[in-house]
Amino acid sequence: MWNLLHAWWQMVPKEKRTLANADAAIRQARKDIDFLAVLPAQAAQAVLKTYFQAWKNCWDGRADAPNFKARFRTVMSVDIPQGRDLNITRVHRRWGMVNIPKVGRIRFRWTKDLPVGKHANTDNRITGARLVKDALGWHIAFRVQALEAEPEPHTGPEVGIDVGVTVPIALSDGETYDHGEWLTKQEQAKLLRLEQRAAQRKQHRTAGERTSRRLKHTYDQIAGLRAKAKRRALDWQHQTTTAIARTYGTVVVEALTITNMVKSAKGTVEEPGKNVAQKSGLNRSISGEAWGRTVTMLTYKTAHRGGTLVKVPAPHTSQRCSACGFITPGSREGQATFVCKNPDCGWSGNADHNAARNVLHLYRIGLVAIPAAGRAVVRRAKRVKPATAR
Known part of the structure; x- marks a missing residue:
């Protein structure tokens, strides 16, 4: 239904691309094509509504233009x-x-x-x-x-959060949330075996040849294992973000531009990149942690419980000493230890908790990042002290 609607959209003139004309085209198609008549009329109207919403998202700059959907690249719904x-x-x-x-x-x-x-x-x-x-x-x-009452303001403490690859979530109060591998050793071995089998069977295909049933079955098994890993990751994220939103009233995170962080280091022919394989592995690790999804969950869960989520600028949070504020690029010794290079300080501690304390400090001094026109704008906000009872 989506593909037929998109084909109709491309064929008709622009002045006839209206909701009424599209609805009439769908009704006529359901009379002429037998398999479209099997689809419930309400479901067909839902496809029309979703298609027009996709174009509105495109015109507002929130998404790309709608296109044809493939059977194996699209979720069936x-x-x-x-x-x-x-x-x-x-x-x-x-x-x-x-x-x-x-x-x-x-x-x-x-x-x-x-x-x-x-x-x-x-x-x-x-x-x-x-x-x-x-x-x-x-x-x-x-x-x-559902009709829900306005939540009472959360009276919990403030906390800063630093996200990473080795330590997924570190809090400014010393708490750490970690997880293991999403697949067991047996499942990882099975996934590797299936990927090797798929690569071997793919070598025997000629250009333009249809995928065999055996190869499709192998792809389905690979997709099942990856979906199982994603479901376990989502379960961990939901439990972790729920615990944080329930405990703390104000949650402060970094305004990360993840799309820029996971860009390839391949470079060009004239200027080839360096450490391409290492950067590729780091990009996969960052994408696997799904930091953006964690922030999205924290946003609506804190609001549901009367709390607040605030974003602060990310530069130098991992290089700044939380004790004296001294910034040195080589202050991290290894992955887990931070040692201040200031001769008058010399503080050392966990690097992730140090970054989380810096994140919280930026909020306390009023330096917050406000998204505007697709980019983060730093603004120094005034903090109002709560009135005390007399």
Whole structure:
């Protein structure tokens, strides 16, 4: 449906690219093409709404222009925009039943509390659902409309956070959140074996030849292992960010430009880069930690609990001594130790906790980074002291 809609968009003149004309084209296509008629009408309207929203995001500069979707590069999903016909019932503690248009009653694993039965009302109800297929199977996500009270201001302490590769999250109060490998040794060995098998089978293909079923099956196994690793990483991030948002009232992080940090060091033919393989490995490690996703989780979780998330400029936070403020490029001895080169100071300690304390110090002196027009602008903000009772 998306590809047909995009093809229609490219064929018609600009003055006819309207929502009404697109809706009429979809209705006519559902009458002429049998397999489109199988798709529920509500799901087809959801595709139309998503497509027009994609163009709005493009015109506002938030995303690239929409394009055709491929079967193997796109997440398969079907949207059910209305929730009145879902008829959700809970069978027992672990399973529930839902009615899907054109499919019937299906069973799903009950992992979240849903407003069904006597718990559903006009302020707390299910408004729709979406079926999603990934490497681990089919999932259903319910959209819930809920009326929540304004949270009370969080009275917890302030904390600075430094993110890294060796130590994923280090706090200014000395707390550290670490994790192991996302896959076990057996799973890592299986993943390596599957990648080697896929590379070997790919060598026997000629240019333009279709992918064999065996190679597709190998790709599916690789995708399943990587999806399992991603799910474990998401679980760790959710648990960690929830614990931080629950404990601290003000969370201070660095305003990192991750896209610039993971740029390739390959260079050009005239000026080739240096340490390309090492930089490539570092880029994979940074991407694997998903720092941006951690900040996104902290943003809405702190707001949900009445807290605040603040970003400060990132330069020199790992090179500055948190005791005296002296900045020296060679102050980090190894990965984990910081030694101040100031002869009048000489402080030493954990490098990650030192950087986290510098992050918190920048906020306390009022130096914050405010995103504006796609870039970080540093501004010195005034901090208002709370009024004391007399």
